[in-house]
Amino acid sequence: MRHEGKLEAPAAKGAALHILSNMTSTEFAALARRCRSAILPVGATEGHGPHLPLSTDWVIGVETAQRAAQALLAEGIEVLLLPPILYGVTRSTADYPGTVTISEATLAALVKDVLASVIAQGFTNLCITNHHLAPEHLGTLFKVKAELEAEHRARVAVPNMRKPAFAGEPTREFKEGAIHGGSFETSLVLQAQPELVHLDRARTLQPVWKSIAAGRQFGAKTLREAGGVDGYFGDPAAATPEEGEYFYDAMVRLVVAAVKAGLAATA
Numbered sequence: 001m002r003h004e005g006k007l008e009a010p011a012a013k014g015a016a017l018h019i020l021s022n023m024t025s026t027e028f029a030a031l032a033r034r035c036r037s038a039i040l041p042v043g044a045t046e047g048h049g050p051h052l053p054l055s056t057d058w059v060i061g062v063e064t065a066q067r068a069a070q071a072l073l074a075e076g077i078e079v080l081l082l083p084p085i086l087y088g089v090t091r092s093t094a095d096y097p098g099t100v101t102i103s104e105a106t107l108a109a110l111v112k113d114v115l116a117s118v119i120a121q122g123f124t125n126l127c128i129t130n131h132h133l134a135p136e137h138l139g140t141l142f143k144v145k146a147e148l149e150a151e152h153r154a155r156v157a158v159p160n161m162r163k164p165a166f167a168g169e170p171t172r173e174f175k176e177g178a179i180h181g182g183s184f185e186t187s188l189v190l191q192a193q194p195e196l197v198h199l200d201r202a203r204t205l206q207p208v209w210k211s212i213a214a215g216r217q218f219g220a221k222t223l224r225e226a227g228g229v230d231g232y233f234g235d236p237a238a239a240t241p242e243e244g245e246y247f248y249d250a251m252v253r254l255v256v257a258a259v260k261a262g263l264a265a266t267a
């Protein structure tokens with residue numbers, strides 16, 4: 001089993017998708033003549049407990065992007081899938097071994113340069129599928145969105161990936177603000193790359209019902225200080241494929257709506 005993550009789509013489901021890193025320059029030029037939408041997955045490389053890979057956030061970001069691209073293609077709308085950003089602003093998990101963090105300035109410069117380069121080649125309708133939700137990371141992406149939209153004739157959507165909870169009855173993890181490495185993220189990785197999930201370990205983990213936001217309010221600088229001593233919050237043992245599908249469906253709806261709205265706005 002190869003464990004390098006989903007930087008490339010599996011052939012069976014990826015055949016019709018326009019994955020930039022798999023395309024030739026000639027194929028790209030042909031696509032650029034008829035397509036102006038692109039999706040950039042963004043994640044982080046950070047600790048998510050003893051049962052999930054450090055790639056959790058970007059695995060989910062890539063899977064969401066690919067599923068959204070498939071859903072759009074089914075409606076006749078083509079999109080370009082950009083290679084993911086694999087690092088994020090993760091100071092709050094920096095004391096979990098293996099976390100690799102970059103600064104806000106580095107993230108902003110990287111995302112901005114990548115998207116500006118794509119905009120210059122005609123892709124003016126952009127969507128970021130971000131699955132690292134630390135406020136300082138998310139705030140940086142919103143800042144980049146505003147700057148790019150001010151400087152270019154382009155639209156950059158950053159759908160709020162907490163919203164999906166929200167289409168129906170929020171799960172206990174969302175109600176309690178205990179979202180890191182729990183059932184939500186374990187279920188999502190399970191549906192994207194099951195070979196990366198140590199489900200046997202997940203099933204033995206005791207739930208951690210502590211609010212990350214409340215911990216921050218009381219001065220916790222890291223998730224560990226906020227109560228995630230073993231690298232996770234919520235209830236990883238409760239993860240199911242059904243929960244993963246439910247949340248992918250909800251996130252894909254957000255991305256599809258954002259891409260369509262962007263197409264209308266940049267027409």
Ligand SMILES: [Zn+2]
Pocket residue numbers: 048056057131132180181185
């Ligand atoms: Zn995460």
